[in-house]
Amino acid sequence: MARQDEIRIGDxxxxxxxxxxxxxxxxxxxxxxxxxxxxxxxxxxxxxxxLRTLVKDLPSPTGLPEPEKAPLPGAxxxxxxxxxxxxxxxxxxxxHHRHMAHRHGPxxxxxxxxxxxxxxxxxxxxxxxxxxxxxxxxxVIWVVRAVLLAFGVKRARHHRG
Numbered sequence: 058m059a060r061q062d063e064i065r066i067g068d069x070x071x072x073x074x075x076x077x078x079x080x081x082x083x084x085x086x087x088x089x090x091x092x093x094x095x096x097x098x099x100x101x102x103x104x105x106x107x108l109r110t111l112v113k114d115l116p117s118p119t120g121l122p123e124p125e126k127a128p129l130p131g132a133x134x135x136x137x138x139x140x141x142x143x144x145x146x147x148x149x150x151x152x153h154h155r156h157m158a159h160r161h162g163p164x165x166x167x168x169x170x171x172x173x174x175x176x177x178x179x180x181x182x183x184x185x186x187x188x189x190x191x192x193x194x195x196x197v198i199w200v201v202r203a204v205l206l207a208f209g210v211k212r213a214r215h216h217r218g
Contacts, residue, residue: 060106060107061105062109063104063106064105065103065104066102066103066104066105066107066108067092069097070108070120070121070191071100071108073120073121074099074102074108074111074112074119074121075096075099076098076101076114076120076121077115077118077119077120078092078095078111078112078115078120079086079092080118086115095111095112098111098113105121108120108121160173167195167198170194171191171195173181174187174190174191174194175187175188175191178191
């Protein structure tokens with residue numbers, strides 16, 4: 058790992074570690090003073106090793122890439138391995154699914170809603186109209202979610218208690 062620790066980092070790596078530090082602060086592993094001190098150090102970090110020393114006492118996720126695992130012997134490699142086309146071994150897939158594990162509350166049931174609208178319209182008006190209506194509804198849902206994501210709006214969490 059020594060060679061990897063000498064590689065210079067960019068803003069994306071710093072941002073990932075800062076997000077992980079905020080998550081650990083929210084979970085109570087760091088107090089406000091430690092968080093501020095580590096965030097200052099992240100902003101001045103130059104190499105992977107600098108970042109690694111800041112999160113070495115914290116559990117995963119730390120914002121640093123996980124060490125590469127060798128493929129299991131006898132595992133089939135299709136299209137250059139699981140990471141070839143964005144499969145489970147691909148870093149973007151892993152980040153997405155790690156992020157999804159932190160979701161709170163139920164997801165918006167877009168697919169069942171669209172399927173229901175399609176079936177109702179198909180049997181009342183016709184399949185062509187049903188298909189076009191579903192496409193329009195899907196587009197509206199997609200645009201609303203994109204706008205909310207762009208402005209960082211999060212759904213309110215209801216705590217019972």
